[in-house]
Amino acid sequence: xxxxxxxxxxxxxxxxxxxxxxxxxxxxxxxxxxxxxxxxxxxxxxxxxxxxxxxxxxxxxxxxxxxxxxxxxxxxxxxxxxxxxxxxxxxxxxxxxxxxxxxxxxxxxxxxxxxxxxxxxxxxxxxxxxxxxxxxxxxxxxxxxxxxxxxxxxxxxxxxxxxxxxxxxxxxxxxxxxxxxxxxxxxxxxxxxxxxxxxxxxxxxxxxxxxxxxxxxxxxxxxxxxxxxxxxxxxxxxxxxxxxxxxxxxxxxxxxxxxxxxxxxxxxxxxxxxxxxxxxxxxxxxxxxxxxxxxxxxxxxxxxxxxxxxxxxxxxxxxxxxxxxxxxxxxxxxxxxxxxxxxxxxxxxxxxxxxxxxxxxxxxxxxxxxxxxxxxxxxxxxxxxxxxxxxxxxxxxxxxxxxxxxxxxxxxxxx
Numbered sequence: 284x285x286x287x288x289x290x291x292x293x294x295x296x297x298x299x300x301x302x303x304x305x306x307x308x309x310x311x312x313x314x315x316x317x318x319x320x321x322x323x324x325x326x327x328x329x330x331x332x333x334x335x336x337x338x339x340x341x342x343x344x345x346x347x348x349x350x351x352x353x354x355x356x357x358x359x360x361x362x363x364x365x366x367x368x369x370x371x372x373x374x375x376x377x378x379x380x381x382x383x384x385x386x387x388x389x390x391x392x393x394x395x396x397x398x399x400x401x402x403x404x405x406x407x408x409x410x411x412x413x414x415x416x417x418x419x420x421x422x423x424x425x426x427x428x429x430x431x432x433x434x435x436x437x438x439x440x441x442x443x444x445x446x447x448x449x450x451x452x453x454x455x456x457x458x459x460x461x462x463x464x465x466x467x468x469x470x471x472x473x474x475x476x477x478x479x480x481x482x483x484x485x486x487x488x489x490x491x492x493x494x495x496x497x498x499x500x501x502x503x504x505x506x507x508x509x510x511x512x513x514x515x516x517x518x519x520x521x522x523x524x525x526x527x528x529x530x531x532x533x534x535x536x537x538x539x540x541x542x543x544x545x546x547x548x549x550x551x552x553x554x555x556x557x558x559x560x561x562x563x564x565x566x567x568x569x570x571x572x573x574x575x576x577x578x579x580x581x582x583x584x585x586x587x588x589x590x591x592x593x594x595x596x597x598x599x600x601x602x603x604x605x606x607x608x609x610x611x612x613x614x615x616x617x618x619x620x621x622x623x624x625x626x627x628x629x630x631x632x633x634x635x636x637x638x639x640x641x642x643x644x645x646x647x648x649x650x651x652x653x654x655x656x657x658x659x660x661x662x663x664x665x666x667x668x669x670x671x672x673x674x675x676x677x678x679x680x681x682x683x684x685x686x687x688x689x690x691x692x693x694x695x696x697x698x
Contacts, residue, residue: 313489313563320353338547357523364551366520369485369506370397376504379535383416385443395452429467450486450597460596465498486597489566508652513558572679573600610666614644616686617658621646631662
């Protein structure tokens with residue numbers, strides 16, 4: 284078995300060489316953009332010091348936000364350790380723009396499970412958008428693409444924000460490329476120029492050569508323990524976009540009249556700066572790992588999405604299993620190949636914000652980090668594990684090989 288698997292791995296990497304080259308070329312473009320932003324803002328050693336207490340006159344924090352704005356081609360940005368997750372960043376961005384009587388329209392189908400509680404579709408409704416009098420509607424994708432005709436027909440006088448989830452999340456639908464998002468935004472703006480276009484950019488930063496603001500989005504948000512943190516940021520989130528919208532976000536985060544002027548960065552700035560600087564390379568490592576995962580598991584007759592030949596717009600690779608036992612064994616193998624807590628075996632269990640039990644393999648240096656290698660998913664049919672991250676390609680390769688070896692030895696997969 285060992286010799287046969289080694290030969291298969293060699294074939295996989297030979298096939299993937301031109302795809303790896305493309306990933307590396309894009310990483311070079313993104314790295315150039317980030318470096319140029321550091322130079323334009325004139326980042327100095329003193330920017331790494333940070334503040335305590337109220338955080339007034341935190342030059343390092345303000346300069347970091349200027350770097351984000353340069354890289355994402357935005358008028359302004361909010362980059363703070365006080366934004367604790369991607370869900371928090373998205374909630375903050377949306378809630379800042381929506382008031383009683385306004386409508387939020389998601390045009391990429393049902394969003395993440397955690398956002399359904401924010402909206403008020405699931406959960407007890409306390410503090411949700413619906414409790415605040417905000418209306419909600421969604422338009423399903425049509426054959427994996429935005430159903431623009433239905434979208435245009437669904438927008439009405441109350442529609443304040445049109446939201447796009449770039450990444451697939453815990454669903455079997457494809458993630459949406461920048462080109463597809465650009466086409467939808469253009470058509471929406473032609474007919475409804477005043478509607479706010481929000482893009483959930485989680486898992487997508489630095490994957491393509493453009494970001495959503497460049498193709499017409501008004502507001503984007505993401506998490507620093509995903510792509511832009513580069514595996515170093517210990518906490519944080521960002522929102523970038525039009526200056527007037529960011530001002531509202533800042534007032535929501537702190538208080539009206541205070542906005543961006545306060546909010547201590549504490550000791551977070553060195554990791555946030557260095558993580559953002561390393562992010563293009565780290566994302567490229569994750570993408571190469573995802574390509575390897577896709578093709579190797581496909582050759583073992585598993586269904587993988589996206590296919591290794593497909594255009595990629597995020598770092599998520601899903602694998603569909605016939606039985607939940609295969610999914611659980613696979614995720615446990617990823618945990619056992621992690622640098623932290625490798626001697627533990629994760630089991631499906633309840634997680635706040637999710638309707639089904641979730642298995643989560645995450646032996647990460649930073650809790651919940653998904654730019655580090657993780658494998659997780661809700662235990663529901665179809666049994667899909669979502670594999671994302673990887674600080675180095677070599678680590679992803681080792682983990683996937685060991686997961687495959689475990690599945691074969693337990694007769695859950697045939698070589």
